Every structure is written in structure tokens, then in C-alpha cells.
Amino acid sequence: MTQNAIFPDLKDKSVFITGGGSGIGAFLTDGFMKQGANVSFVQRSDASAFCDEMEAKHGRRPFFQTCDISDIPALKQCLAKAAAHQGPITALINNAANDARHATQEVTEEFWDQSQAINLKSYFFACQAVIDGMRTSGGGAIVNMTSISYMMGNTGYPSYTTANSGINGMTRSLAREFGPEKIRVNALAPGWVLTDKQKEQWVTPEAIAAHVDRQCLKETLAPEDIVDAVLFLSSNASRMMTGQSMVVDGGVVVSG
Structure with a gap:
């Protein structure tokens, strides 16, 4: 699958992605680099091999820092270093998440706090x-990755779906507060995207068949299917769009 959309204003844009070296995040890093953007990203695990791959492919290297994003001082420090390295961040993609399965009666306060x-x-x-x-910089774009899980009322990860819903409320409030300064804030809710992690841990033939049956479009979603939507929300092509939640799920849920 190849990316088709080109957004000229993303060239040389300073982009920061959480979890940008694996899963959907790795495809986002690649997608922004294809546009000519300057990309910084963080994740907990070492992403040196992925950075080597991006450098070989694009002729330049993303700026990678190891970070546990739940450590807020460390996250802020990484953001500051990224801005010093490539200029003020004008596109932030909050992508990293943990959708570990858990039962309500087994959730401890410690697990809840860490999940949130x-x-x-x-x-x-x-x-x-x-x-x-x-x-x-005269404005910017923030894209907060959420999920359709809470829209579906899914069980099996109530702390995660609670956070998903909270992301939408936060997105709307920040869009209202900072819109006068030309800072746009939108959310993107993917459906079941078949990343390597999903395939390894939760995908079964029966589960994916049942999910695709709920979709209007009868194909599974790949990480590449999310990239163009994020690029659109980060670019001037969506300059009058803010406070919204865009769904890319093959037609499972209905928004609006």
C-alpha cells in the first residue's frame, strides 16, 4: 500500500510523535518524513534500528529519544530537546497508548493510575x-489519537476506554481555548488496526471475522490506513477544522 496524498505545507514542519518508532507510530514517522517534515519521536524501547531504516530510506534521520511518557518531567524535557533540535513543535501527534486487557474486578488503584x-x-x-x-510560530496542529473502543462500548479494558473518551473531552476544551491563537486540536479514532502487536496478542480468525462483519468496508485496517488522515489533520488542508473527532474504522461506528 502506498501513500497517495501530498501536503506541501508539511515540508520542513517540526513534528513530534509519541510512540513514533513502532506500530501505527512508525508508519506516522515514515509518512511525515515522506512529506519532508522534520520528525522527532519518543518511545520506551530502543528505536535505533528503525532510525537507521528511516535514514536509509529518506536520507535523513528522525530525532529519537527514549522516554516513558508517563514520566511527565521526562516527557517535557524530550519535547524541549526536540524543539531545540529542529525548531518549535508545530505538529504534535499524541499517539502512544497501552490497551492491555483487564477485567474491572481485577483493577488496582496502581494499575488505574498508570493506565491513565x-x-x-x-x-x-x-x-x-x-x-x-x-x-x-503563529499557530500549530495537535492530533490526539483515541479509539472507537469506547464508542462501541467494548468490554475488556475499561481504564483504556475511559481514557479514550476523556481524550475527546480534552480535545474539545483545548480547541476552544487555543483556537484564537490558530492552534488547532483534533482527535483521530482508528478502528481495529492490525499492527504486529495486535496480531501477536489478540487477533484470532474468529475475532477479526466478526469485527470485519461489523464494518461497512469488508477489509481489515492496516497502519498505513491511518497515516493520510493524520497528515490531513496536521496540514493546512484542514485549517478550519478543530475540536473534532475523525473516525477511520472501515465503517463500524457512526459519528455526527
């Missing part, structure tokens, strides 16, 4: 950290 720290708290403080740079 990864899936919601880090999003808010990353947004907070880039606002000043976007102000001085």
Missing part, C-alpha cells in the same frame, strides 16, 4: 508543553 498516566495524562501535558512554541 499513559493514555490520558501524558496527552494533556504534551499539549501543554507545545502551546508556547505554537504561539510564537
Whole structure:
């Protein structure tokens, strides 16, 4: 599958992606680099091999830092270093998340707090950290990755779906607060995207068949299917779109 959309204003844009070296995030890093953007990303595991791959493919290297995004001071420090390296961040993609399965009766306070720290708290403080740079740059775009899981009322990960819903409320409030400064904030809700992690841990022939049966479009979603939507929300092509939640799920849920 190849990316078709070209957004000229993304060339040389300073982009920061959480979880940008694996899963959907790796495809986002690749997608922005194809546009000529300057990409920084963080993730917990070492992404040196992926950076080597991107350098060989694009002729330049993304700026990678190891970071546990639930450590807010460390996340803010990484954002500051990225801005110093490539200029103020004008496109922030809050992508990293943890959708580990869990039963309600087994959730401890410690697990709940850690889940919210990864899936919601880090999003808010990353947004907070880039606002000043976007102000001085005359505007910017934030894309908060959520999920259709909460829209479907899925069971099996209530802390995760709670955070997903919270991301949408946060997105709308920040869009309203910072819109006058030309800072746009939108959410993107993917459906069941078959990343390597999903295939290894949760995909079964029966489960994926049942899910595709709920879709209007009878094909499974790949990480590449999310890239163009994120690029669109980050570019001037969506300059009058903010406070919205865009769904890319093959037609499972209905929004609006």
C-alpha cells in the first residue's frame, strides 16, 4: 500500500510523535518524513534500528529519544530537546497508548493510575508543553489519537476506554481555548488496526471475522490506513477544522 496524498505545507514542519518508532507510530514517522517534515519521536524501547531504516530510506534521520511518557518531567524535557533540535513543535501527534486487557474486578488503584498516566495524562501535558512554541510560530496542529473502543462500548479494558473518551473531552476544551491563537486540536479514532502487536496478542480468525462483519468496508485496517488522515489533520488542508473527532474504522461506528 502506498501513500497517495501530498501536503506541501508539511515540508520542513517540526513534528513530534509519541510512540513514533513502532506500530501505527512508525508508519506516522515514515509518512511525515515522506512529506519532508522534520520528525522527532519518543518511545520506551530502543528505536535505533528503525532510525537507521528511516535514514536509509529518506536520507535523513528522525530525532529519537527514549522516554516513558508517563514520566511527565521526562516527557517535557524530550519535547524541549526536540524543539531545540529542529525548531518549535508545530505538529504534535499524541499517539502512544497501552490497551492491555483487564477485567474491572481485577483493577488496582496502581494499575488505574498508570493506565491513565499513559493514555490520558501524558496527552494533556504534551499539549501543554507545545502551546508556547505554537504561539510564537503563529499557530500549530495537535492530533490526539483515541479509539472507537469506547464508542462501541467494548468490554475488556475499561481504564483504556475511559481514557479514550476523556481524550475527546480534552480535545474539545483545548480547541476552544487555543483556537484564537490558530492552534488547532483534533482527535483521530482508528478502528481495529492490525499492527504486529495486535496480531501477536489478540487477533484470532474468529475475532477479526466478526469485527470485519461489523464494518461497512469488508477489509481489515492496516497502519498505513491511518497515516493520510493524520497528515490531513496536521496540514493546512484542514485549517478550519478543530475540536473534532475523525473516525477511520472501515465503517463500524457512526459519528455526527
